[in-house]
Amino acid sequence: MLVYIVKRLLLLPLLLLVFSVIAFILIQAPPGDFVTSYVAELAASGSSMDRLQIDALRELYGLDRPGYVQYFKWLSRILQGDLGISLDFQKPISELIGQRLLLTVILGLSTFLFTFAVALPIGTISATRQYSFFDYFFTVFNYVGVATPTFMTALILMWLAFSKLGITITGLFSPEYADAAWSFGRVVDLGKHVWLPMVILGLDGTARLARILRANLLDELNKPYMEMARAKGMPEWRLIIKYPVRLAINPLVSSLGWYLPLIFSGSLIVATVLNLPTIGPLLLRSLISQDMFLAGSIVLSYFGLAVIGTLLSDVLLAWLDPRIRMEES
Amino acid sequence: MNTNAILSVRNLKTRFTMDEGTTKAVDGVSFDVAPGQVVGIVGESGCGKSVTIKSILRIVQKPGEVVGGEILFRPQRHGENGTDFVDLAKLDGRGKEMRTIRGNDIALIPQEPMAALSPVHTIGNQLVEAVQLHRKINKRQAEEIAIERMKEVGVPSPEERMSAYSWELSGGLRQRVMIAMALLCSPRLLIADEPTTAIDVTTQAQVLNLLRGLQKNHDMAIIFITHDLGVIAQVADDVVVMYLGRVMETGPVDDIFHxxxxxxxxxxxxxxxxxxxxxxxxxxxxxxxxxxxxxxxxxxxxxxxxxxxxxxxxxxxxxxxxxxxxxxxxxxxxxxxxxxxx
Known part of the structure; x- marks a missing residue:
């Protein structure tokens, strides 16, 4: 088990290196650069720059050099722990995304826990009481959950909360805590705000996971080990949770590999709609203004989160299923 | 009815009600099992032999249902005066009373040991659980009983097997583990559902000898289900011949064969x-x-x-x-x- 985890961890830097190349190519892909869009922005607001000024700006940021030189300069700075400076905000990038990254992870993990905490009982009861009212109700509920875009759910809930209850439910903090330093009060405030984005982001995943679990469980419920456990004299609910649910969870856990990264990066639109201080909206803005170093850092941190998510799911699966553990060692 | 019997099945009826129609899987089956006796139930696939024993254990799942008859069972070893029968057919299949009998007084040896064991739980876990369901003892003591039983049924180095998984064992070994599991709580009645179909012929003979020996040592009664008349001739005292949910003929094995x-x-x-x-x-x-x-x-x-x-x-x-x-x-x-x- 330990060997397995270490092996996976050793692979991590290599993966991130490959991803850094991809991230860089992706950012360079759109035509023009930061200066081009900066000039365009200036032109739109009525002012302008002369040719010399523009070239000086390009030289300052190294934008006149070939792509690979820019990449290696960027990479060597990252390896030294320096993410560079946002061209748009004129601030160190680590300062810009540090807290947002933390909030993204907090939101992502709570969404993930919410998803499992809700999907597990729904899927289990739907399968064990197949074709009951409960089952039909959640079948419909799940289809609606899968079919409704999350940002739409966010918009509807925002509108409902505002028009019926008169409260605004955007952001992750109350105004007084928004820019404050971390304190106990701020954590409590975050707890008060995080549940709504968590529910909105988690609905879709919950619906999917509950469907998958129901189908898996229906396969498991007729297996001979169920009969054996009954013949031992085990109470029905205890045996359902110990054996078939445990076995039906395995495919679910392997789906974490893609689900966790999806929560981290997929929250972009919802985060923008709900005005959440996560890295999603920042990525959107940096892409529009072609703030390449900022965008690169964000994309790279998304990759990092994806890799960590996959690693987590692999470790969890190996821990849950001895067959996988044996195979690997 | 045999007043000495520990199990007396009277006119048992089990049905499966489905949209397509009703199947009378067991349609008025009667037989007795005396203490220490081996009763073989024989018949083709689909004759209702498996449903019969599932009905006795009360683990028939929906849409199946025991709809009639009596399953008179004497759970206690003491006070065998013929009056302390429990009618299992009247108990709630999932209820506490039935669950204390199941696995404790009546144990099952399943048809396919591989499928009957969970692949993600250790052998030890599944054995200890079976003991602790019926005995108020700690894990350590339960483990000792499990190892003891595995030794008894001829599982080599049983201490190591405790942490093994079902897929790490051979077919014969798995069946021995299942037999050990059935013996954990010293049942009065052992139900073996085609215990030799999933294993090869040489191992089959060993398992049959083992069951015979255990039956004598523990003074258990055994209901042995098979479609193999050769196996019946080797192990059974009495034979019940079933066809389409009904008993065609029953009697001592010599009479039935000769x-x-x-x-x-x-x-x-x-x-x-x-x-x-x-x-x-x-x-x-x-x-x-x-x-x-x-x-x-x-x-x-x-x-x-x-x-x-x-x-x-x-x-x-x-x-x-x-x-x-x-x-x-x-x-x-x-x-x-x-x-x-x-």
Whole structure:
């Protein structure tokens, strides 16, 4: 088990290196650069720059050099722990995304826990009481959950909360805590705000996971080990949770590999709609203004989160299923 | 009814109600099991032998349901005065009373040990659980019992097996683990559901010998289900021959083999290959095939395939299981005139 985890961890830097190349190519892909869009922005607001000024700006940021030189300069700075400076905000990038990254992870993990905490009982009861009212109700509920875009759910809930209850439910903090330093009060405030984005982001995943679990469980419920456990004299609910649910969870856990990264990066639109201080909206803005170093850092941190998510799911699966553990060692 | 019996199944009826129709999987089965006796239930696939034992254990799942009859069982070893029977058919299959009997007084050896063991739990975990469900003892003590039982059934180095998984064991070893599991709480009645079908012939013989030995040492009764008459001849004291959910004939194994009364029993015995028959001669088979459960024939279920079919009699009335001679009972109009009341 330990060997397995270490092996996976050793692979991590290599993966991130490959991803850094991809991230860089992706950012360079759109035509023009930061200066081009900066000039365009200036032109739109009525002012302008002369040719010399523009070239000086390009030289300052190294934008006149070939792509690979820019990449290696960027990479060597990252390896030294320096993410560079946002061209748009004129601030160190680590300062810009540090807290947002933390909030993204907090939101992502709570969404993930919410998803499992809700999907597990729904899927289990739907399968064990197949074709009951409960089952039909959640079948419909799940289809609606899968079919409704999350940002739409966010918009509807925002509108409902505002028009019926008169409260605004955007952001992750109350105004007084928004820019404050971390304190106990701020954590409590975050707890008060995080549940709504968590529910909105988690609905879709919950619906999917509950469907998958129901189908898996229906396969498991007729297996001979169920009969054996009954013949031992085990109470029905205890045996359902110990054996078939445990076995039906395995495919679910392997789906974490893609689900966790999806929560981290997929929250972009919802985060923008709900005005959440996560890295999603920042990525959107940096892409529009072609703030390449900022965008690169964000994309790279998304990759990092994806890799960590996959690693987590692999470790969890190996821990849950001895067959996988044996195979690997 | 045998007053000495520890289990007396009386007119048991189990049905499966589905949209397509109702299947009478078990349709009035009766037999007794005396203490320390091995009763073999034999019949083709789909004759209701598995449903019969699931009904006794009360683990028939929906849409199946025990709808009639009695399953009289004597759980206690003491006070065997014939009055302390519990009718399992009247208990709630999932209720506490039934659950304390299941796995404790009546244990099951399943058909496929591989599928009956969870692949993600250790052997030890599943054994300890079976003990702790019925005995208020700690994990350490439960482990000791589990290791003790594995030793008894001939599992080599049982301490190591405790942390092994089912897929790490051979087929024969897995079946031994299942037998050890069944013995954990020293049951009065062991139900073996075709315990030798999933393993090869040499291991089969070992498992049969083992079961025979254990039965003597623990003074257990065994219900042994199989479609293999050869196995029945080796292990059983009494035989119950089933066809389409009904008992055709029952009696001591010697009587059934040497003096079969029912045409179905005769046909079954006739289709066993013998070393004395001349080679290249086709093996006798039973004509036709088992009717679909939704299209059960009226009257005797076997009459469409019966060599001694009496038109106007066998297709009109269903013969009752009646005692003929000292020990044997048969449900056939060739031997008596008693019909089931409708």
């Amino acid at each position: 003096n079969p009364l029912h045409p179905y029993t005769k046909a079954l015995l006739g289709s066993i290959p013998s070393i004395h028959t001349t080679s290249r001669e086709p093996l006798p088979t039973i004509e036709g095939s088992i009717p679909h459960p939704f299209n059960r024939p009226a009257g005797c279920p076997f009459f469409p395939r019966c060599a001694a079919y009496m038109p106007g009699k066998c297709d009109r009335q269903t013969p009752k299981l009646e005692r003929i001679g000292e020990h044997q009972s048969v449900s056939c109009f060739l031997h008596h005139e008693v019909a089931e009341e409708i």
